[in-house]
Amino acid sequence: MADRTHLQIGSLIFAEIDQSDLTGPFEVLSRIPGSTYHVIAKKKAPLRDACGLILTPEKTFSEVGRLDLLHIPGGPGQEALMDDEETLSFIRQKAANARYVFSVCTGALILGAAGLLKDRKATTHWAAFHLLKYFGAIPVDARVVIDGDLISTAGVTAGLDGALRAVALLCGEHKAQEIQLGIQYAPDPPFHSGSPESAPPEVVKAVRAAYEPLAAARLLTARRIGAKLNLEDPEQQGC
Amino acid sequence: MADRTHLQIGSLIFAEIDQSDLTGPFEVLSRIPGSTYHVIAKKKAPLRDACGLILTPEKTFSEVGRLDLLHIPGGPGQEALMDDEETLSFIRQKAANARYVFSVCTGALILGAAGLLKDRKATTHWAAFHLLKYFGAIPVDARVVIDGDLISTAGVTAGLDGALRAVALLCGEHKAQEIQLGIQYAPDPPFHSGSPESAPPEVVKAVRAAYEPLAAARLLTARRIGAKLNLEDPEQQGC
Numbered sequence: 001m002a003d004r005t006h007l008q009i010g011s012l013i014f015a016e017i018d019q020s021d022l023t024g025p026f027e028v029l030s031r032i033p034g035s036t037y038h039v040i041a042k043k044k045a046p047l048r049d050a051c052g053l054i055l056t057p058e059k060t061f062s063e064v065g066r067l068d069l070l071h072i073p074g075g076p077g078q079e080a081l082m083d084d085e086e087t088l089s090f091i092r093q094k095a096a097n098a099r100y101v102f103s104v105c106t107g108a109l110i111l112g113a114a115g116l117l118k119d120r121k122a123t124t125h126w127a128a129f130h131l132l133k134y135f136g137a138i139p140v141d142a143r144v145v146i147d148g149d150l151i152s153t154a155g156v157t158a159g160l161d162g163a164l165r166a167v168a169l170l171c172g173e174h175k176a177q178e179i180q181l182g183i184q185y186a187p188d189p190p191f192h193s194g195s196p197e198s199a200p201p202e203v204v205k206a207v208r209a210a211y212e213p214l215a216a217a218r219l220l221t222a223r224r225i226g227a228k229l230n231l232e233d234p235e236q237q238g239c
Numbered sequence: 240m241a242d243r244t245h246l247q248i249g250s251l252i253f254a255e256i257d258q259s260d261l262t263g264p265f266e267v268l269s270r271i272p273g274s275t276y277h278v279i280a281k282k283k284a285p286l287r288d289a290c291g292l293i294l295t296p297e298k299t300f301s302e303v304g305r306l307d308l309l310h311i312p313g314g315p316g317q318e319a320l321m322d323d324e325e326t327l328s329f330i331r332q333k334a335a336n337a338r339y340v341f342s343v344c345t346g347a348l349i350l351g352a353a354g355l356l357k358d359r360k361a362t363t364h365w366a367a368f369h370l371l372k373y374f375g376a377i378p379v380d381a382r383v384v385i386d387g388d389l390i391s392t393a394g395v396t397a398g399l400d401g402a403l404r405a406v407a408l409l410c411g412e413h414k415a416q417e418i419q420l421g422i423q424y425a426p427d428p429p430f431h432s433g434s435p436e437s438a439p440p441e442v443v444k445a446v447r448a449a450y451e452p453l454a455a456a457r458l459l460t461a462r463r464i465g466a467k468l469n470l471e472d473p474e475q476q477g478c
Contacts, residue, residue, distance in 0.1 A: 018266075019262055019265065019266065020262060020263070020266040020422065023258055023259060023262035023263075023292070024259070024262075024263075026258065026290070026292055027257075027258065027259040027290075027395065027396075030290035030291065030292070031290065037290070037291065039292070039293075046285075046295060051265070051266075051269035051270065051276070052269065052276065053262070053265055053269070053278070054278075054294075054295040054297070055293075056285060056293040056295065058293070105423075125423060126423055143425070143427045144427075144429075154423050154425075155421075155422065155423030156266065156421075156422040156423055156424070157266075157399065157422050157423060157424045157426060158423055158427075160396065160426070160428075161426065161427050161428060161429060164428065164429050164430065165429050168429065168430075173430065174441070174442065174445075176429070176430060176432075177430045177432035177438060177439060177442045178432075178442050178445055178446050178449075180428060180430055180432040180433050180438070181432050181433065181434070181435070181438045181442055181443065181446045182394075182395075182446055182449075183259065183394065183395040183396050183433075184344075184364060184365055184393050184394030184395055184396060184397055184433055184434060185395070185396045185426075185428055185432075185433040186382070186393075186428075186433025186434045186437065187396065187399070187400065187424075187426035187428065187433070188382045188383070188397075188400050189399075189400060189403065189419060189424055189425075189426065190383075190400060190403050190404050190407065190415070191403065191407075191412065191415060191416045191419055193415075193416035193417075193419040193420050193424075194419050194420065194423055194424040194425025194426070195420070195423060195425045196420070198425065199416060199419075199420045200416060202413070203413065203416045203417050203420055204420065206413075206417055207417050207420045207421055210417075210421075
């Protein structure tokens with residue numbers, strides 16, 4: 001029989017991922033004693049993150065066994081996966097047997113396209129938050145949302161907070177605290193600009209404008225995929 | 240003439256780096272508009288971080304021109320670089336012409352071995368903080384320390400805070416705030432365990448014990464390199 005005390009952790013990677021959505025959680029989760037970390041992609045070839053960093057997967061879909069934790073990062077490349085049946089089918093299959101499914105940033109939208117957010121509490125990057133409803137999710141505006149076996153986080157750097165919560169669930173709080181101390185995670189951002197609520201209005205305006213083309217594409221995709229999944233269009237519902 | 244408004248940013252990578260020391264700052268610095276990011280190593284071959292993640296450099300030492308920001312990450316692999324004259328010489332040469340030198344975690348010790356910490360205020364990972372004095376540095380127990388053109392940070396995740404400070408210095412606070420909002424950096428650690436002062440005593444004890452073998456090796460190296468650089472041994476000085 002497989003050793004169920006040895007944890008199997010797997011992260012999906014893809015072209016134009018946001019690398020921190022992988023590397024933040026990797027920093028935390030790879031430090032779990034008695035665990036194996038699988039960096040997984042459709043093809044075993046190096047790929048680039050949205051800002052150009054080269055990441056190299058070591059397992060393809062067919063090479064991955066049961067996972068205790070299935071981690072789905074986000075980033076602009078998430079758009080291309082929303083219709084990729086091979087990827088969505090891999091996610092559904094691994095999620096069905098995982099102890100936890102853990103999305104970071106717009107990785108939640110990929111879970112949505114796989115049909116895994118229906119009637120589940122979830123969050124995502126602030127600029128994509130309004131899209132969760134198209135996948136039947138119950139949007140919760142928090143940095144980390146835990147709904148049963150589903151852990152989802154807000155954008156990019158929230159993956160660190162979510163990964164520490166995941167370690168606490170898998171191995172207890174003491175181990176999570178040890179890892180936090182090892183990575184000296186006592187954050188001290190120099191500005192109060194980490195959320196649209198706290199950032200100066202002109203900063204929010206500039207960042208929203210930069211996101212606009214991607215946001216428009218994501219809205220169209222979310223509505224189309226939601227319809228394909230036979231989820232109700234929230235805009236057609238009464239209040 | 241070279242375009243001095245286009246920023247050249249370079250990170251040194253090496254075997255057994257702590258990948259977050261690279262990828263945290265990369266997430267921030269690679270978002271600077273009008274910049275080029277160079278991931279640099281002695282040889283242009285993929286290498287593994289201390290927890291096994293594959294990282295791939297794209298430039299060797301001889302392929303790198305003037306840098307505006309020279310970024311030196313840390314991690315256990317820093318030990319092997321402390322005597323590597325080719326690497327230390329590259330660092331000295333690039334630092335001499337850079338606008339800022341930016342160390343994360345035990346990257347500061349590499350700068351120390353290159354002779355760049357003498358009489359400079361600096362910090363590093365809490366478990367290596369007591370070693371700064373062997374390199375003639377003025378240790379400052381803060382998350383980010385800025386002394387003229389030298390930016391140094393505490394361990395691992397402090398690279399994010401340091402990188403945002405670097406963006407503010409290079410491009411102004413507005414741009415740093417935009418980047419902070421883009422990566423939704425409104426951290427919310429689930430535990431108060433990010434520093435030896437805040438972590439539960441039994442957590443500090445466990446993590447110190449795990450670091451012990453590496454800490455002993457680092458102490459020997461720091462004393463030896465300090466002596467080689469003709470820096471005074473702090474233990475021989477009166478108070």
